[in-house]
Amino acid sequence: MAGKPARPTNAIDQTRRMLSLVTYLRERPGARVEDVARAFGITEDELISDLDVLPLCGTSFRGGDLLDIDTDGDRIWWRNPGALAAEAAEPLRIAADEATALLVAARAVSTLPGLREGDRQALLRATAKVEAAAGEAAGASSRLSVTFESEGGVFADVDRAISERRRLWIRYYSPSRDELSEREIDPIRLVSVGHTYVEAWCRRSEARRTFRLDRVAEIKILDEPSAPPEIELRDLSEALVQPAAEDPEVVIEVGPGGRWVAEYYPHDSAEELPDGGLRITLRAPDPGSLRRLALRLGRDGRIVSPQDVADSARQAAREALLAYDAPQDAYPAPDRPRATPAPQAAPAPDSAPAPDSAPAPKAAPAPKGAAAQTGTGGTEPRTDAGSVTGTATGVGAVPRPDSGPRAVRDEMYDRQEQGL
Amino acid sequence: MAIAKAERLMNLALCLLGTRRPLSKRELRESIEAYLEAGSDDSFNRMFERDKDDLRELGLVIETVENLDGEVGYLARRDSNRLPPITLDAEEAAALGLAAKVWQQARLAGAASGALQKLRAAGLPEGVDPYEAHGALEPRIPVHEAAFEPLMLACRDRRPVTFDYRKATAARPEPRQVEPWALECWRGHWYLAGWDRDRGAERVFRLSRITGKVRARNGAYTAAVPDVVTVRETVAGWAGDIADRTALIRLRSGSGYPLRAKSASVRELGDGWDELEIPYGHGLDAWLVEFGPDVVVLEPAELRADVVDRLRAVAKG
Numbered sequence: 001m002a003g004k005p006a007r008p009t010n011a012i013d014q015t016r017r018m019l020s021l022v023t024y025l026r027e028r029p030g031a032r033v034e035d036v037a038r039a040f041g042i043t044e045d046e047l048i049s050d051l052d053v054l055p056l057c058g059t060s061f062r063g064g065d066l067l068d069i070d071t072d073g074d075r076i077w078w079r080n081p082g083a084l085a086a087e088a089a090e091p092l093r094i095a096a097d098e099a100t101a102l103l104v105a106a107r108a109v110s111t112l113p114g115l116r117e118g119d120r121q122a123l124l125r126a127t128a129k130v131e132a133a134a135g136e137a138a139g140a141s142s143r144l145s146v147t148f149e150s151e152g153g154v155f156a157d158v159d160r161a162i163s164e165r166r167r168l169w170i171r172y173y174s175p176s177r178d179e180l181s182e183r184e185i186d187p188i189r190l191v192s193v194g195h196t197y198v199e200a201w202c203r204r205s206e207a208r209r210t211f212r213l214d215r216v217a218e219i220k221i222l223d224e225p226s227a228p229p230e231i232e233l234r235d236l237s238e239a240l241v242q243p244a245a246e247d248p249e250v251v252i253e254v255g256p257g258g259r260w261v262a263e264y265y266p267h268d269s270a271e272e273l274p275d276g277g278l279r280i281t282l283r284a285p286d287p288g289s290l291r292r293l294a295l296r297l298g299r300d301g302r303i304v305s306p307q308d309v310a311d312s313a314r315q316a317a318r319e320a321l322l323a324y325d326a327p328q329d330a331y332p333a334p335d336r337p338r339a340t341p342a343p344q345a346a347p348a349p350d351s352a353p354a355p356d357s358a359p360a361p362k363a364a365p366a367p368k369g370a371a372a373q374t375g376t377g378g379t380e381p382r383t384d385a386g387s388v389t390g391t392a393t394g395v396g397a398v399p400r401p402d403s404g405p406r407a408v409r410d411e412m413y414d415r416q417e418q419g420l
Numbered sequence: 421m422a423i424a425k426a427e428r429l430m431n432l433a434l435c436l437l438g439t440r441r442p443l444s445k446r447e448l449r450e451s452i453e454a455y456l457e458a459g460s461d462d463s464f465n466r467m468f469e470r471d472k473d474d475l476r477e478l479g480l481v482i483e484t485v486e487n488l489d490g491e492v493g494y495l496a497r498r499d500s501n502r503l504p505p506i507t508l509d510a511e512e513a514a515a516l517g518l519a520a521k522v523w524q525q526a527r528l529a530g531a532a533s534g535a536l537q538k539l540r541a542a543g544l545p546e547g548v549d550p551y552e553a554h555g556a557l558e559p560r561i562p563v564h565e566a567a568f569e570p571l572m573l574a575c576r577d578r579r580p581v582t583f584d585y586r587k588a589t590a591a592r593p594e595p596r597q598v599e600p601w602a603l604e605c606w607r608g609h610w611y612l613a614g615w616d617r618d619r620g621a622e623r624v625f626r627l628s629r630i631t632g633k634v635r636a637r638n639g640a641y642t643a644a645v646p647d648v649v650t651v652r653e654t655v656a657g658w659a660g661d662i663a664d665r666t667a668l669i670r671l672r673s674g675s676g677y678p679l680r681a682k683s684a685s686v687r688e689l690g691d692g693w694d695e696l697e698i699p700y701g702h703g704l705d706a707w708l709v710e711f712g713p714d715v716v717v718l719e720p721a722e723l724r725a726d727v728v729d730r731l732r733a734v735a736k737g
Contacts, residue, residue, distance in 0.1 A: 013530040016478050016537070018430050023541035039546045041520070042538050056423075057430040059438040088438040091503040095479020096576065101528040106519040108605075119515055125477035126512035130535075133506040143575040145675035146561050146605040147652065149690065173677045178711065193608060217677055257589045260659055263628055267546035276591025292710040299487055299733035310737065316712035317734035323716040324728050376605040420456035 017042070018050050018057070019092055022067070026089045030075045051076065059081055099134035100141040103127060110144035112192065116159065148192045154216045155190070158198045162187045167226045168200070171218040172211060176289030180217055185209065186226035189233070203229035247283035250290055250309070254278050254301030261293070261301065277301070291316065423454040426641045432471050433480060437501065437620030442485040442493025478534070503542050510545040525563035528572075565610050565627035568603070570634035575600045578645075578649075580617075580637040583630045593631045598623070599641045604651035613651045615643040622646075667723050671696050672714040679711070705730060 017040060024039070025031060037047045051071050058066035068079040096100075106127045110120055131138045161168050168187055171180050185200035195212050202209040208231055249268075254261050256276040267282035284290060287309050294303045294313035305308040424719040431452045433599070435443060449455040449464060458464035472482055472494070476478040485493050508516070520536040523529040536544070566585065574581045581600055584593035599615040611624060616623040670693045671679055680686060683696040695718075703728035708715050 007615075010530060011429060012474055012478060012527070013542045014426040015429040015433065015474075015536065016534040019425065019433060019478075020534075020537040020541040022434075039540050041517075053424065053427050053430065054664075056427050056453075056634045057434055058554075059435050061431075062451075082503045084434065085438055086490045089435065090498065092536050092538055093479055093481070093501050093503050094538055095477070095531070097477065097527070097531040098479060100576070101523060101531035102520055102535040103655070105522045105528075105532055105561065106516065108561060109515075109522060112559060118511070119518075122509075122511035123515035123519065126508055126516045129508060129512070130516070130539075131508055133504050140576045144572065144604075145602070145651075148559055156644065167456050175678075178675050178677070178714070189558055195608065196559075214477055217681070238590050242563055256591050259591075272591075291712075295712055295730075296706045297734075298706065298709065298730035302734075302737065310560050313712075313734055314737045315478070317731045318708075319713035320709075320715070321728065321735055324724070324731075353705075357480070374448045 014053070018054060021054070022065065022084065023049055023089050023091050025069065025076060026076050026081050026084070030077060032075055033071060033073065036076065048073075057087075077175050083241035094130070094134040094137055096137040096140050099130070099137040100144060101128060103134075103138060103141040104144045104146060106130070107299070108148060112148050112155070112196075116156075148196065154213045154219050155196060157219045157221055158187050158190060158213070161221050163225065164221075165226045167203075167222040167224045169220040169222055170211070170216050173215040173217055175215070175292070176286055184222065185211070186228040188228050199233075216373065245283070247285045248306065250282050250284050250287050250306065251304040252280045252282070252290075252293070252297075252301060253304050254280065254297065255299070257299075258297050261297070265293075279304075288312065314356075427563065428452065428454040428467075429474055430469055432468075433475055433478075433496070436475075436480070436482055436494055436496040437498070438607060439495050442487065442495045444493045448494070450714075499532075503538060506539065508539065508544055513539075513545045516544075516695050522559045522561050523563070524560055525568060528567055561605060562608055563605075563610065565630070567612075567627045567630040568610055570629070570636065571600055571603060571612055574634070574636050575603055575612075577636075578641060580639060580641065581634050582637060583634045584632045585625055586629050586631055588626075588629065592667045596625075597637075598625070599643060599645075601645050602649040604653060604655075606652050606655055611651045611655055613649045613654070615641070617642065624651055627656075637641070658702055663704075664702035665700040665720070666697050667700040667720065668718040669696050669698060669705060669708065670694065670716040670718060671711075675714040676711050679708075679715070705731075709734070 021036075021040070021230055023034070028036075033044055037044045040047065048071070051069060054067050056066065056068045064080070065083055070077050070079060107122055109115065109121045110127065115123075160166075160167065168185050169182065170185060171182050173180050183205075184203040185198075185202045186203065187198050189199050191197045191199060191210075195214060197210050197212050199208065199210050201207070201268055204417060252261060253273065254277050259278055262270045262280055265280070265282055267280050269281045271279040271281075275280055287306050290303060290309055291313045294301075294310065295316060303313060431454070432448065435448055435451055435628055443451075445465075446467060449458075455464055455468065458467055475496075477480060480496050482494055482496050483500075485495065489491055516536060516539070520532040521529075523532055530719070540546070571581065573579075579600075580597065582595060582597050585596045586593040598612070598619040599617065601613075601614045604611050604613070609628065612625045612627060614623065614625075615621075666684065669679070671690070673692050673694055674690070679696060679698060680694075683698045685697045687695045689695055700720070702724060705723055708717060708723075708727055709730045715727075717727045
């Protein structure tokens, strides 16, 4: 069944399933294999393997007490339902772990801000009924909880566009370039893994893209129909993105205060340093976007290579400092009233006494240019080239969120909890 | 060939569910082929005890009863094992179907499916295929942390645990003794709240920072478990989501969208810069520095000094 994660066979799960199957099949002589598998959320192969075991089970292995359950591959027949007293085949009470798993998930899904109201109400009703039926077993479920993050309004629009098969226009924030860009997308599905993403066909780049909803600044449902090409859905469960082998290598050295980098950035290696820090090696399609990380780290770490990223961070910091080093009257002092009109001296580099600082119109020039060169050699930075249909890179192009892979995401909201 | 465990468990369950009187171990051994083939009494006894525990994990209530001759018997009474009547309509069934597939942790995924299958056996409507109905929405609860399962069981059974924990800024892990209260997943990461015995205080731990094995200990909790455990608030505070002050910054026009999205007010200055009021919580200094020369902190002075300090560190290289 598409999209359903395959689970390894486990005796506990199989026993639990077979007990329910016995109850279910008793009521439905001649049930179709296909229908039963669907009702139980398992593959037909899994069901057949259960049907291989059931004839070996019964209240005794002697004297015809075994269940005579048989299938021709299409329908399932139970030829001696009397082998099991009616009361031995009643539906079983929900166990504590089962109640916890189902209730925690149901409560989490019901917090999805963009969930359709009708679905939310149905889920809340169902949750209350399951709680009541589970009784005491429901108690432990309060010890686990999950909150999904998603932007309510954006979510609702994407959800509606998917169900009505309509195209979307979005203004989307790219952290690596600190830029908003407009594009039209044909949404395919919503995925919540910590953050919520929409997987879509991007009409601007004619490629599959993944957009994080909290980075969608504006959204409009268009009248045009959505027509994404048939593409195979990937299993996004493990990671939305993995760095590709051919991505440029980045080496970062951090002190103890920067060890969190190893938690947030998928990396190839993290070597312990004598001072309690780490030397982290990772691959990023667009190393220029790591300038933000270098700036954030401050004294807790630095980019060792590529050199141009380290230089660009240093350069950006120097440029930023000019604004603070400028004559005192160029900026409102901290205690000046906020209504003070803007001082005429803007902190533009060219107005400040900085011999080594070239006037830059906006930010440091590193990310864009550097990325285009170190990346694909194409006209766009590599972070934008996450297409499965092939890009300039060709080889093993791994689809990436449009905003850049996890390796270069700026933690717009999920800044690390360094205190824990 | 050895008889599969699922077959053995199934037979034991059917025997215990199908009987009206307690069955002795001897009777069970004679009825279940796998037990007859178990060889020695010892290996049968071990197998039988393990199987009973497994069936109890599945939710089966198995009673142990002693008869007049002092012989111990077992049975699973119908009235303690029967699912109470529950009626769900097609919409409710579809919604539960969606919820049942969000776990990415094997044990909980299995348990959630198991719950749904029990409901299915009890007549949960099938008109809507839960795996197709909400095709557009795919919530997933990620569980990558090895510490999750042992901690989940410890929370459930209220058992103290010990583990090595490396604080975010510490080079080496330190052993911790914790009475676990609750686990919470927030922004895709799992956290544990509990009582830290050595520190004599409530603590929140991030599961990815637990190194090595989680070991469950015997004994009762020494501290009372609060009625409401608030993991998220603690974590949100560290993550800078809880702001008690306001900062005033200048931001270059057209840049720093996330800062704008969070701001309380934006005022255009007309000289290529805007002035923003933004919430000032933990970690704001580090975030502002990311924007390099596109941000200038005006006030408070403390934040301004922190940002300058950080910029100097980067500028030095």
